[in-house]
Amino acid sequence: MMFLLRVLCLLSALISISHAQAPDHQVKRLKVTILSTMLADEGLGEWGFAALVEADGCQVLIDTGARPETVLSNARDLKIDLSSVRDVVITHFHPDHTGGLMTLRTEMKKQNPAALAQAHGATGIFYSRPMPGGAEGNPMIAIRPQYQASGGSFVEHAGPFELVPGVWLTGPIARKFPERNWGGSGKVRTPAGLVEDTVPDxxxxxxNTVDGLVVITGCGHAGIVNILTAVDSQFAHRPVQAVIGGLHLYSAKDEQVDWTGDRMKAFGVRYLMGAHCTGIESLYRLRARLGLTRQTAVVGAVGAYFTSTEGIHPGLVAQ
Incomplete structure (x- = not known):
């Protein structure tokens, strides 16, 4: 049965590549499992992020962690088989989200040549980030030829795209609100010239589930309010059931966290699993601002997961 679901998933993905689809398909069964972040009940914690999405039999890997072996090791500890996953989303170019890509592709390819063979980035993911002294600050520039040599292919997206039925990429996010959730010191070489690196990719x-929208971020450098604003427009104001991933609020002032929480609440957020760069204290402040509880807003940990029918299973360390 699972094999049949995966075949149907691949066929649906091929159809979606050739035909733009309206966001009408709603996922009935969703599970999102964190495979890389700082906290861990078992396995390895690190400053990085990765998560596996399982939606009605289809699977998508989001990011690949920082160290080459972390996600591979954690998946094995959690008895998760990544060899059946074809699509991997790279939320942005930073090394704490891309460090495991080649290790995962190399290892999973031994079991399935199509494993993790399709990588999806947004426009700008291969832009040069020149560093002082002339070094290149974008690891994806070096990773791309290695990945392609392994038989993998990259797709750059300039806008929303349906990866598998009901699972969408946002593409680049318009910065309506000045959230400025990035370092602020880097430069990026764009077609318009060398400018401040706002992580445009x-x-x-x-x-898109029957219970509402589940939004998964890598770092949320575009700003979670900007992200939810774009999603709200694309999905005709459907309520947001859950936000999972990094929100880059670990160094934010209380006023910014409060502003963020108030606007997240307006989108109907019912569950929050803030991982990676969200910040533990910022997560707790968001929890209070959103009116959520220890059961509905937690710090994400390796092995923690969310299902659209049961909510958050936080593991032990995050309770």
């Missing part, structure tokens, strides 16, 4: 994943 930052994108998120949205799962």
């Amino acid at each position: 930052d994108q998120s994943v949205v799962v």
Whole structure:
């Protein structure tokens, strides 16, 4: 049965590549499992992010962690088989989200040549980030030829795209609000010239479920309010059931966190699993601002997961 679901998933993905689809398909069964972040009940914690999306039998990997072996090791500890996953989303170019890509592709390819063979980034993911002294600050520039040599292919997205039925990429996010959730010191070489690096390639994943929208971010450099604003427009104001991933609020002032929480609440957020760069204290402040509880807003940990029918299973360390 699972094999049949995966075949149907691949066929649906091929159809979506050749035909733009309206966001009408709603996922009935969703599970999102964190595979890389700082906290861990078992396995390895690190400053990085990765998560596996399982939606009605289809699977998508979001990011690949920082160290080459972390996600591979954690998946094995959690008895998760990544060899059946074809699509991997790279939310943005930073090394704490891209460090495991080649290790995962190399290892999973031994079991399935199509494993993790399709990588999805947003426009700008291969822009040069010149560093002082002339070094290149974008690891994806070096990773791309290695990945292609392994038989993998990259797709750059300039806008929303349905990866598999009900699972969408946002593509680049318009910066309506000045959230400025990035370092602020880097430069990026764009077609318009060398400018401040606002991480223009930052994108998120949205799962359109029967219970509402589930938004998964890598770092949320575009700003979670900007992300939710774009998602709200694309999906005709459907309520947001859950936000999962990094929100880059670890160093934010209380006023910014409060502003963020108030606007997240307006989108109907019922669950929050803030991982990676969200910040533990910022997560707790968001929890209070959103009116959520220890059961509905937690710090994400390796092995923690969310299902659209049961909510958050936080593991032990995050309770």
